[in-house]
Amino acid sequence: xxxxxxxxxxxxxxxxxxxxxxxxxxxxxxxxxxxxxxxxxxxxxxxxxxxxxxxxxxxxxxxxxxxxxxxxxxxxxxxxxxxxxxxxxxxxxxxxxxxxxxxxxxxxxxxxxxxxxxxxxxxxxxxxxxxxxxxxxxxxxxxxxxxxxxxxxxxxxxxxxxxxxxxxxxxxxxxxxxxxxxxxxxxxxxxxxxxxxxxxxxxxxxxxxxxxxxxxxxxxxxxxxxxxxxxxxxxxxxxxxxxxxxxxxxxxxxxxxxxxxxxxxxxxxxxxxxxxxxxxxxxxxxxxxxxxxxxxxxxxxxxxxxxxxxxxxxxxxxxxxxxxxxxxxxxxxxxxxxxxxxxxxxxxxxxxxxxxxxxxxxxxxxxxxxxxxxxxxxxxxxxxxx
Amino acid sequence: xxxxxxxxxxxxxxxxxxxxxxxxxxxxxxxxxxxxxxxxxxxxxxxxxxxxxxxxxxxxxxxxxxxxxxxxxxxxxxxxxxxxxxxxxxxxxxxxxxxxxxxxxxxxxxxxxxxxxxxxxxxxxxxxxxxxxxxxxxxxxxxxxxxxxxxxxxxxxxxxxxxxxxxxxxxxxxxxxxxxxxxxxxxxxxxxxxxxxxxxxxxxxxxxxxxxxxxxxxxxxxxxxxxxxxxxxxxxxxxxxxxxxxxxxxxxxxxxxxxxxxxxxxxxxxxxxxxxxxxxxxxxxxxxxxxxxxxxxxxxxxxxxxxxxxxxxxxxxxxxxxxxxxxxxxxxxxxxxxxxxxxxxxxxxxxxxxxxxxxxxxxxxxxxxxxxxxxxxxxxxxxxxx
DNA sequence: GCGCTTTCAGAAAGCGCTTTCTGGTAAGGT
DNA sequence: ACCTTACCAGAAAGCGCTTTCTGAAAGCGC
Numbered sequence: 001x002x003x004x005x006x007x008x009x010x011x012x013x014x015x016x017x018x019x020x021x022x023x024x025x026x027x028x029x030x031x032x033x034x035x036x037x038x039x040x041x042x043x044x045x046x047x048x049x050x051x052x053x054x055x056x057x058x059x060x061x062x063x064x065x066x067x068x069x070x071x072x073x074x075x076x077x078x079x080x081x082x083x084x085x086x087x088x089x090x091x092x093x094x095x096x097x098x099x100x101x102x103x104x105x106x107x108x109x110x111x112x113x114x115x116x117x118x119x120x121x122x123x124x125x126x127x128x129x130x131x132x133x134x135x136x137x138x139x140x141x142x143x144x145x146x147x148x149x150x151x152x153x154x155x156x157x158x159x160x161x162x163x164x165x166x167x168x169x170x171x172x173x174x175x176x177x178x179x180x181x182x183x184x185x186x187x188x189x190x191x192x193x194x195x196x197x198x199x200x201x202x203x204x205x206x207x208x209x210x211x212x213x214x215x216x217x218x219x220x221x222x223x224x225x226x227x228x229x230x231x232x233x234x235x236x237x238x239x240x241x242x243x244x245x246x247x248x249x250x251x252x253x254x255x256x257x258x259x260x261x262x263x264x265x266x267x268x269x270x271x272x273x274x275x276x277x278x279x280x281x282x283x284x285x286x287x288x289x290x291x292x293x294x295x296x297x298x299x300x301x302x303x304x305x306x307x308x309x310x311x312x313x314x315x316x317x318x319x320x321x322x323x324x325x326x327x328x329x330x331x332x333x334x335x336x337x338x339x340x341x342x343x344x345x346x347x348x349x350x351x352x353x354x355x356x357x358x359x360x361x362x363x364x365x366x367x368x369x370x371x372x373x374x375x376x377x378x379x380x381x382x383x384x385x386x
Numbered sequence: 387x388x389x390x391x392x393x394x395x396x397x398x399x400x401x402x403x404x405x406x407x408x409x410x411x412x413x414x415x416x417x418x419x420x421x422x423x424x425x426x427x428x429x430x431x432x433x434x435x436x437x438x439x440x441x442x443x444x445x446x447x448x449x450x451x452x453x454x455x456x457x458x459x460x461x462x463x464x465x466x467x468x469x470x471x472x473x474x475x476x477x478x479x480x481x482x483x484x485x486x487x488x489x490x491x492x493x494x495x496x497x498x499x500x501x502x503x504x505x506x507x508x509x510x511x512x513x514x515x516x517x518x519x520x521x522x523x524x525x526x527x528x529x530x531x532x533x534x535x536x537x538x539x540x541x542x543x544x545x546x547x548x549x550x551x552x553x554x555x556x557x558x559x560x561x562x563x564x565x566x567x568x569x570x571x572x573x574x575x576x577x578x579x580x581x582x583x584x585x586x587x588x589x590x591x592x593x594x595x596x597x598x599x600x601x602x603x604x605x606x607x608x609x610x611x612x613x614x615x616x617x618x619x620x621x622x623x624x625x626x627x628x629x630x631x632x633x634x635x636x637x638x639x640x641x642x643x644x645x646x647x648x649x650x651x652x653x654x655x656x657x658x659x660x661x662x663x664x665x666x667x668x669x670x671x672x673x674x675x676x677x678x679x680x681x682x683x684x685x686x687x688x689x690x691x692x693x694x695x696x697x698x699x700x701x702x703x704x705x706x707x708x709x710x711x712x713x714x715x716x717x718x719x720x721x722x723x724x725x726x727x728x729x730x731x732x733x734x735x736x737x738x739x740x741x742x743x744x745x746x747x748x749x750x751x752x753x754x755x756x757x758x759x760x761x762x763x764x765x766x767x768x769x770x771x772x
Numbered sequence: 773g774c775g776c777t778t779t780c781a782g783a784a785a786g787c788g789c790t791t792t793c794t795g796g797t798a799a800g801g802t
Numbered sequence: 803a804c805c806t807t808a809c810c811a812g813a814a815a816g817c818g819c820t821t822t823c824t825g826a827a828a829g830c831g832c
Binding site: 156 | 479481482485491500507508514515518521523527528530539541543544545577578688691719731
C-alpha cells in the first residue's frame with residue numbers, strides 16, 4: 001500500500017491480540033439480530049402513493065396534493081394523508097415525480113478531473129455547499145483526465161435530466177474532443193439545460209467562471225520583480241490549455257512591464273509529479289540558475305518545492321518559488337508558498353449559481369471574472385547576493 | 387478573500403490594461419454567434435423513443451429492443467433504429483427507464499462530511515474510480531457535519547432509488563441521530579437497498595470497511611516507544627466517535643505493552659484548527675512537556691505541527707509528532723509526518739464493491755478490516771537528551 | 773327557494789419508457 | 803399440402819407520480 005521511499009520507513013505490522021489474519025485485509029461476517037417488527041407494516045418493495053391514499057381513505061390525487069401542497073386540501077384530509085405516509089414510511093419515487101411533472105428533477109451534474117485533487121476538491125466543496133442550500137443533489141463525475149469519459153458523462157447526465165451541468169477545469173488538447181463535447185452540449189442547452197464552466201473556454205451559450213489568470217500572473221510577476229528578481233523560470237503545464245497559456249502570457253507581461261525577459265520555460269504534467277519532474281529538469285540543465293521560479297499551479301509548485309529540497313536548493317535563500325491557486329496545502333509546507341490566491345469554494349458556489357440563474361437554454365453567456373490576490377509567503381524573498 | 391495573516395502579505399491588486407473594474411469580481415456578457423442549423427432537426431424539448439420509432443418506421447417496442455438489445459431484432463431494423471436515434475440525437479430518459487424497468491437506476495449515493503477534506507476526498511476519489519468502471523453515477527452529498535442534513539440526504543437518496551448508499555466517516559455523538567439514521571436506513575435495506583459504510587459503526591445489516599484503528603495506533607505506539615519515548619500526549623477528537631475511541635485505546639494498549647502510561651489527552655475538533663488549538667492547549671499547560679505527541683488524525687496533526695512551529699518547538703528534536711491516515715499533505719510538510727497509512731482510495735473502491743456485491747437487502751453483514759501501516763518519517767525521532 | 777359562484781375531492785390522462793402478450797409469417801417435419 | 807415450431811414485430815399494460823378536468827357539495831345574494 002505504501003512503498004518505502006525517501007526518508008520514510010514502513011514498520012512491520014503490529015499483531016495485537018485482536019488480529020490474527022495474515023493478510024493486510026480481513027473479511028469477516030457477523031450475524032445481525034433480526035430487527036423486532038415494529039408497529040410499522042413491512043413494506044414488500046416500496047410504498048407507493050397509492051398505498052398511502054388507500055390507507056388514508058382518499059384518492060390518489062388528493063394524497064398527492066396533500067403532500068405537495070400545490071392546491072388547497074381540507075385540513076383533516078391532509079392530516080390523514082400525512083399520518084398515513086408516516087405510518088407506512090412513504091418515500092416518493094423521484095423518477096416518477098420527475099417524469100410526471102414539468103419541474104424535472106432536483107439534481108445537477110458536476111464533472112471534474114479528480115475530486116482527489118485539492119483544486120477540484122475545493123471547488124466541489126463550494127458547489128456542494130450551494131447545492132445543499134437549495135436541496136439539490138449533485139451527481140459527481142470524475143473523468144480522470146480521459147476525454148472519452150468526459151463526453152460519456154455528459155451523455156449520462158443528459159439522460160438523468162440534470163438541471164445543470166457544471167464542467168470544472170481545462171479542456172483537452174485535442175480539438176476533436178472539444179468539438180464532440182460541443183456537439184453533446186449543444187442539444188442539451190437547446191432543450192433548456194444549463195451549462196456553466198470554471199476556467200474553460202467554450203464556444204457555446206455557456207456561463208463561465210473565469211479566474212483572471214493573466215492579470216494574476218502579471219501581478220505576481222510584478223511582485224517578484226519588486227523583490228529584486230531579474231532572472232526567472234516558469235514551470236508550465238500542457239501548452240494547449242488556456243489556463244496555462246494565460247498564466248504564462250500574464251507572467252511574461254508582468255516581467256515585460258519591468259523590461260525583463262523570461263529566460264526559461266519547462267513543461268510538465270499538471271500534477272505534483274509533473275512539477276517535481278519539471279523542477280528536476282530545470283536544475284539539471286546547465287548554466288546559471290534562475291533566482292525565481294513560477295509554477296503555473298500550486299500542485300506543481302508543491303512538487304517543485306520537494307524537488308528543490310531534494311537537490312539541496314534552499315528556498316527562498318537560493319531560489320524563490322511561487323505558485324498559483326492557493327490550495328490549502330501551500331500554507332502547510334515550509335516555507336509556505338507565495339501564490340496567487342483564488343477563492344476556490346466561492347468559485348464553486350458561483351458556478352452553480354450562474355448555471356441555475358441562467359434563463360433556460362438560450363440567452364447571452366455570462367462571464368464572471370475572478371481576480372486572484374497575490375499572497376507573498378515565505379517561499380519568496382530577495383534574490384541571493386542582494 | 388484572503389486575510390493577511392502570520393508571515394504572509396497580500397499585495398494590492400495589479401491593474402493590467404485588460405482590467406478596469408474596481409471589484410474583485412466582474413460580470414460581463416458576450417453574444418454567442420447563433421449556431422448555424424445543421425442537418426439535424428431542432429428538438430423542441432426532448433427527443434423521445436417514440437419519435438425515433440416513427441422516424442425509423444418501426445414500433446415503439448421494436449425501437450426499445452433495438453437500442454437495448456435484450457431480445458433479437460432483425461439487423462436491418464436495428465440499423466434503421468440506430469440511425470434514426472443518431473439523426474435525432476436521442477438520449478433516453480433515465481427516469482422513464484428506471485420507472486419502467488425493474489433494474490432501477492444506475493446511481494449510488496455517497497454521503498460524507500466534506501469533500502474538501504483530504505481524507506474524504508481520497509476515499510471519494512476511490513469510489514469515483516470504481517463507479518466509473520461500472521458506468522455508475524455517484525450522487526454526492528456533503529453534510530458539513532450536520533446530522534439533520536445527513537438524514538435528509540439519506541431520504542433524498544432513497545427517493546432517487548439509488549442502488550446503494552455509502553456512508554463515509556464517523557457518525558454523530560448524539561444517539562438520537564444515530565437512531566433516526568437507523569430508522570431511515572432500515573426500510574431502505576429491507577426494500578433491497580444496499581448500504582455500506584467506512585469507519586462507522588451501525589447496528590444494522592450493513593457492510594463495513596473498517597480500518598484497524600486500535601491495532602494501527604498500538605503499532606504506532608510500539609514504534610514510538612522503540613525510538614526511546616516514554617512521555618506521551620495524545621491530541622484527540624470528539625470522544626464519542628468510535629474512530630477516536632479506538633485509536634486512543636489502541637495507543638494506550640501499545641504503550642501499556644511497554645509498561646508506559648499515557649500522561650495527557652487533549653481534545654479538539656476533528657479539523658486542522660482543532661489540532662492547532664489542542665496543541666496550543668498542550669503547550670500552554672505548565673509542567674514537563676511530553677517528548678512525543680500523537681494526533682488521532684493527520685488533519686489534526688498538520689494543525690498541531692503548525693502550532694508547534696509557531697511556539698518555537700522543534701520537531702522532532704524537541705518533540706516528536708505522529709498522525710493517522712496518511713493523507714497526501716503529510717508528505718509535503720517539513721518534517722514529513724510519521725503516521726499510520728490507510729489506503730484511502732482503495733478503501734473507497736472497497737466500500738462501493740462491498741455494497742454492490744451485497745446480496746440484495748438481507749443477509750449477513752460483512753466487515754472488511756483494513757490494516758494500517760506505520761510509516762516513520764521525519765517528524766519522529768529520538769526524544770531530546772538521549 | 774333558485775341559480776350563481778366557489779371550494780375541493782376524485783377520475784383519468786398522460787410523462788417516456790420496458791416488457792409481457794399476441795399474432796403473423798416463414799421455416800421445417802411428415 | 804398441412805400442421806407444428808420458431809422467430810420476431812406490434813399492441814398494450816403498466817411503472818408511480820402530477821395535473822387537468824369534471825362534478826358534487828356548499829355558500830351566497832336575490
